Amino acid sequence: MMLSPQLHKILAVAFFLLSFCAQVKPQGFLSKFPFKPLFGGESDEQQVPDLLPPAGTENGVIRQLQYRISRLEGVLRLNEMITESGGKIFSSNGKRADFDGIVEKCKEAGGSIATPRNPGENDAILYFVKHFNTYTYLGIKQSLIPGKFQPLKGAQLSYTNWYSNEPSGRGEEECVEMYTDGTWNDKKCSKNHLIVCQF
Known part of the structure; x- marks a missing residue:
């Protein structure tokens, strides 16, 4: 069926x-x-x-x-346990994990780590970040070129929402986190952040 x-x-x-x-x-x-x-x-x-x-x-x-x-x-x-934008459904179970843990939990649930492609999707993820008053990782990582970022699927970023003067990790911060104002920062991948998945 x-x-x-x-x-x-x-x-x-x-x-x-x-x-x-x-x-x-x-x-x-x-x-x-x-x-x-x-x-x-x-x-x-x-x-x-x-x-x-x-x-x-x-x-x-x-x-x-x-x-x-x-x-x-x-x-x-x-x-208010789900949000929707751009044909995607976003959800959080309120738990936290490091970057690899979030990727794995979302995959186990049949989805993937939340990756905004436009302001509407960014706002849909931001809802959970504000609700739980904590940061989340996005499905974006540093490419082979230090300081350049791309979605996990390997395409080019068509939308970004970097905080002022970010990314600033000079190749040492490979993951991207979302702040509680919806802007992004490059960050090391080992910190525990809110799990937000997209389906």
């Missing part, structure tokens, strides 16, 4: 945030709502309205999945 790219993104975000929601209820994130697991526990018949086709047909299964994913997306938006 093939899911649309949008449904696949929402499902990946849901699983990324599932452990976060199940372990802790940070203020402002689902704190007023009881958390029910997506799968297991109560039977699906009690959670999915009768107006959907029976799950016995392939079309019925797809429609039920679409319905449940759209509800989940609504909850995530309402509780």
Whole structure:
């Protein structure tokens, strides 16, 4: 069964945030709502309205999945656990890791480390940086040329938002962090920063 790219993104975000929601209820994130697991526990018949086709047909299964994913997306938006821009969905579980750890956690969740391509995407990532009042790494690293940076995928940077007089590491700071004002700084990759992924 093939899911649309949008449904696949929402499902990946849901699983990324599932452990976060199940372990802790940070203020402002689902704190007023009881958390029910997506799968297991109560039977699906009690959670999915009768107006959907029976799950016995392939079309019925797809429609039920679409319905449940759209509800989940609504909850995530309402509780400000996801942002969206440029066809990308951005999310954070509130945890921290070094650069390699963030890359790995985002990959495990079915996404990649957040990499803004324009001001709108930069603002979507900035939401989490401001919310958690901490810095995050971006999916940008120094190229083979010291002081020159590129996205992890190897393309050229078409958008930058460097802080004044940055990058300034002269080849010794290979990663890029986002400050709480949305500007960027080159930094060593070993510090623990907020995990922000894109899907």
